[in-house]
Amino acid sequence: MAMATGTTDSDHNWQMAASAGINTISDTDVHNIVLSYLMHNCFKETAEAFLACTGMNQPVDYLVDMEKRKTILHSALEGNALKAIELAEQLVPNLLTDNKDLHFDLLSLHFIDLIRSQKINEALEFGQTKLTPFGDVHKYVEKLEDFVTLLAYEEPEKSPIFHLLSPEYRENVADNLNRAILAHGNLPGYSSMERLIQQTTVVRHFLHQELGKDGPPPFSLKAFLNN
Amino acid sequence: MGGLDDDEPPAKRLKSSSAELRSLSNSISLVVPIGCSGDTMARPLPSQGKEDMVGSKGVIKRVEFVRIITKALYSLGYERSGAILEEESSIPLYSPVVNLFRKHVLDGNWDESLSALHKIGLVDENLLNSAAFLILEQKFFELLEMDRSVDALSTLRSEITPLGINEKRVRELASCLISPSRCVLLGFSNLGIDASNSRHKLLEALQRFLPPTVMIPERRLENLVEQALYLQKESCVFHNSLDSSLSLYSDHQCGKDQLPSFTTQVLGEHHDEVWFLQFSNLGKYLASSSNDKSAIIWEVHEDGGLSLKHKLVGHQKAVSMVAWSPDDSQLLTCGTEEVVRRWDAQSGQCLHIYEKTGLGLTSCGWFPDGKQLFSGVADRSICIWDLDGKEMDSWKGQRTNITSDVAITEDGSQIIRMYRDNVIVLFNKETEMKKLIEEEQTITSFTLSQDNNHLLVDLLNQEIHLWSIKDDPKLVNRYKGHKRSRYVIRSCFGGIEQAFIASGSEDSQVYIWHRKSGNLVETLPGHSGAVNCISWNPSNPHMLASASDDHTIRIWGLPIKKKAAAAAAADLKLNNGTCSNGVIHLCNGNSK
Numbered sequence: 001m002a003m004a005t006g007t008t009d010s011d012h013n014w015q016m017a018a019s020a021g022i023n024t025i026s027d028t029d030v031h032n033i034v035l036s037y038l039m040h041n042c043f044k045e046t047a048e049a050f051l052a053c054t055g056m057n058q059p060v061d062y063l064v065d066m067e068k069r070k071t072i073l074h075s076a077l078e079g080n081a082l083k084a085i086e087l088a089e090q091l092v093p094n095l096l097t098d099n100k101d102l103h104f105d106l107l108s109l110h111f112i113d114l115i116r117s118q119k120i121n122e123a124l125e126f127g128q129t130k131l132t133p134f135g136d137v138h139k140y141v142e143k144l145e146d147f148v149t150l151l152a153y154e155e156p157e158k159s160p161i162f163h164l165l166s167p168e169y170r171e172n173v174a175d176n177l178n179r180a181i182l183a184h185g186n187l188p189g190y191s192s193m194e195r196l197i198q199q200t201t202v203v204r205h206f207l208h209q210e211l212g213k214d215g216p217p218p219f220s221l222k223a224f225l226n227n
Numbered sequence: 228m229g230g231l232d233d234d235e236p237p238a239k240r241l242k243s244s245s246a247e248l249r250s251l252s253n254s255i256s257l258v259v260p261i262g263c264s265g266d267t268m269a270r271p272l273p274s275q276g277k278e279d280m281v282g283s284k285g286v287i288k289r290v291e292f293v294r295i296i297t298k299a300l301y302s303l304g305y306e307r308s309g310a311i312l313e314e315e316s317s318i319p320l321y322s323p324v325v326n327l328f329r330k331h332v333l334d335g336n337w338d339e340s341l342s343a344l345h346k347i348g349l350v351d352e353n354l355l356n357s358a359a360f361l362i363l364e365q366k367f368f369e370l371l372e373m374d375r376s377v378d379a380l381s382t383l384r385s386e387i388t389p390l391g392i393n394e395k396r397v398r399e400l401a402s403c404l405i406s407p408s409r410c411v412l413l414g415f416s417n418l419g420i421d422a423s424n425s426r427h428k429l430l431e432a433l434q435r436f437l438p439p440t441v442m443i444p445e446r447r448l449e450n451l452v453e454q455a456l457y458l459q460k461e462s463c464v465f466h467n468s469l470d471s472s473l474s475l476y477s478d479h480q481c482g483k484d485q486l487p488s489f490t491t492q493v494l495g496e497h498h499d500e501v502w503f504l505q506f507s508n509l510g511k512y513l514a515s516s517s518n519d520k521s522a523i524i525w526e527v528h529e530d531g532g533l534s535l536k537h538k539l540v541g542h543q544k545a546v547s548m549v550a551w552s553p554d555d556s557q558l559l560t561c562g563t564e565e566v567v568r569r570w571d572a573q574s575g576q577c578l579h580i581y582e583k584t585g586l587g588l589t590s591c592g593w594f595p596d597g598k599q600l601f602s603g604v605a606d607r608s609i610c611i612w613d614l615d616g617k618e619m620d621s622w623k624g625q626r627t628n629i630t631s632d633v634a635i636t637e638d639g640s641q642i643i644r645m646y647r648d649n650v651i652v653l654f655n656k657e658t659e660m661k662k663l664i665e666e667e668q669t670i671t672s673f674t675l676s677q678d679n680n681h682l683l684v685d686l687l688n689q690e691i692h693l694w695s696i697k698d699d700p701k702l703v704n705r706y707k708g709h710k711r712s713r714y715v716i717r718s719c720f721g722g723i724e725q726a727f728i729a730s731g732s733e734d735s736q737v738y739i740w741h742r743k744s745g746n747l748v749e750t751l752p753g754h755s756g757a758v759n760c761i762s763w764n765p766s767n768p769h770m771l772a773s774a775s776d777d778h779t780i781r782i783w784g785l786p787i788k789k790k791a792a793a794a795a796a797a798d799l800k801l802n803n804g805t806c807s808n809g810v811i812h813l814c815n816g817n818s819k
Binding site: 120121124127128131132135144145148149151152153154160 | 376377380383384385387388389394397398400401402404405406
């Protein structure tokens with residue numbers, strides 16, 4: 001690839017160089033990237049419409065699984081963690097026994113739901129029966145303590161562990177659940193879009209380290225989109 | 228009960244109702260500001276007419292004095308006496324508010340105890356909250372013990388956490404809710420069996436947050452007495468006896484009679500100048516070495532007499548020093564620029580000879596693990612062997628002529644040796660750091676204290692210097708008075724807690740200084756030649772041994788009465804057999 005010189009904007013230089021090679025990317029690849037994103041995030045109707053527009057072939061059984069996965073994830077995100085657990089076990093038996101971390105995280109979501117709805121004594125009982133057994137394993141002890149500490153505060157959002165109540169935390173757990181289910185179906189844990197962005201970030205990071213200000217700046221998706 | 232008001236019939240005083248007592252106490256408490264403001268002094272009721280202060284110096288406040296005595300009575304278990312004293316003196320141990328507080332805590336009335344706590348009037352909010360935290364914690368744990376985890380949780384949520392302190396502890400308490408084993412971990416077990424005991428402990432812990440005027444610290448009287456005893460001990464210059472001899476009846480003052488200052492034995496087995504001696508680590512044996520090319524192991528008997536155990540022959544030159552193995556089972560002897568021999572102390576057999584071809588050895592010593600030994604070499608290096616004679620290491624030479632002394636700390640971490648004529652280096656094997664002791668004069672020898680924190684350094688200019696070596700080396704004290712001009716004269720630590728320094732001298736006397744003050748406390752004549760070396764028995768603070776050019780070794784002990792002395796002398800003769808030259812000198816310093 002020819003190195004563009006003579007302009008002061010190094011990012012622009014690299015873009016110029018990259019666009020020189022862009023003609024090797026086919027439409028089919030792009031469509032696959034979009035479809036993978038839609039499937040990963042269970043946008044069933046959008047995926048169906050997209051398939052119809054582009055005339056691509058649908059992967060086998062993908063619709064069925066996607067519907068079920070969608071329900072499971074929504075349950076987890078919308079405060080029905082127990083249902084999510086039940087459905088997940090139905091879809092993929094032994095999913096949670098094989099993924100103890102995930103199991104703990106999902107149970108903790110239910111614990112948080114109980115606390116948020118001020119059902120304190122229920123939360124205590126749930127903690128004592130369902131979460132305590134995890135305490136035997138050393139790596140869960142600190143996490144367990146974090147959750148139990150939530151019980152001690154009448155205003156948990158003012159406690160040191162308030163981040164456990166945040167939507168980011170829930171989304172994180174839901175993502176992990178999604179990945180676990182996908183992995184079971186031998187599907188990739190990250191959509192190709194995500195992986196492309198990850199790649200770019202890493203490559204730019206290395207280049208930036210190697211070349212300093214002669215190279216491109218570290219990748220920022222926000223900046224990229226605003227450009 | 229006498230003293231107060233002799234007109235009042237005894238019965239009246241005995242039946243002093245609690246209401247009366249309370250009103251008395253109340254009037255006192257009005258006068259006593261129970262708070263954190265420093266100076267509190269109750270004015271006694273006018274009817275009593277006693278002084279505010281007690282004691283000849285007028286520094287002891289009556290109220291304080293009586294209260295700590297009362298407290299001591301209670302903690303010694305004399306409940307009735309304590310109560311009577313409170314009544315008779317009209318000085319209550321605690322104000323009514325505090326009494327109520329204590330009662331509620333001991334009875335487990337938590338809410339009441341908290342409100343009582345607030346009434347005590349702590350000014351500092353932090354202290355108040357910390358105290359409340361402790362009380363509520365006790366409530367929490369007691370609830371858990373009774374399996375009332377829901378109530379415990381509500382205590383945590385609504386009472387403990389809102390105090391807004393000690394987040395870490397809140398977290399730990401929360402974890403106790405779901406994991407009972409954590410309670411044990413946090414040291415809170417067996418509550419059901421011993422609730423009252425733990426409540427007492429709670430009171431003790433609470434005392435920390437309350438000013439001492441409000442709630443007198445535990446064992447205050449005992450502490451004061453211990454302070455006094457300690458000061459007495461510290462200022463006792465001749466203190467050389469066990470702490471059990473400290474009595475409260477009279478001020479402690481050792482007389483010189485605790486120092487070994489009388490010759491109890493003269494050992495004359497050597498045929499020439501005796502250059503070195505050293506008691507074994509446990510003090511059961513003494514080893515000496517002489518210009519007569521031999522070394523002798525002496526046994527120390529129960530009655531304090533010594534007898535010859537083994538004469539170690541074999542060296543071709545004068546034996547300059549000996550060294551006991553850390554477990555006292557073996558002895559090293561060093562010939563002057565010759566070889567080092569290792570002997571079995573029990574059998575007297577020579578187990579090994581260490582030598583370097585072409586080079587004489589000048590000193591010897593053990594590593595703390597007893598598995599290696601070192602020796603100074605004539606080329607000024609230090610050679611290290613294992614027991615079988617295999618050379619393990621060699622340290623390069625220093626530039627000093629006079630001594631090849633080496634000392635190693637008991638944990639093996641520091642090596643102390645000469646660096647220059649006037650400089651000692653302390654080398655830390657683990658950190659590889661070097662510390663230096665720099666003197667202005669040439670150093671002739673040095674000794675390490677038993678606790679390895681101090682080094683005693685003998686100097687050419689007739690001074691002995693004590694250095695602290697725990698952190699950066701610091702000169703702590705100097706000892707002077709003895710004479711040294713031509714030879715190596717060694718000094719040593721000794722006595723109870725190594726509180727004394729002893730040294731030989733070229734004027735034939737033994738010198739003893741008080742270590743802390745540096746004062747010369749004893750000079751002991753008796754020898755008729757320079758005293759080269761001295762050793763204090765590590766397990767008998769009343770036994771000292773000195774080695775002299777007059778071919779003898781003197782054993783010094785406590786002065787004993789003449790009659791008993793004669794009896795003792797007879798006993799010694801019987802026990803020893805052919806040991807000494809048969810004459811027991813009980814001199815107080817004038818004979819030869």
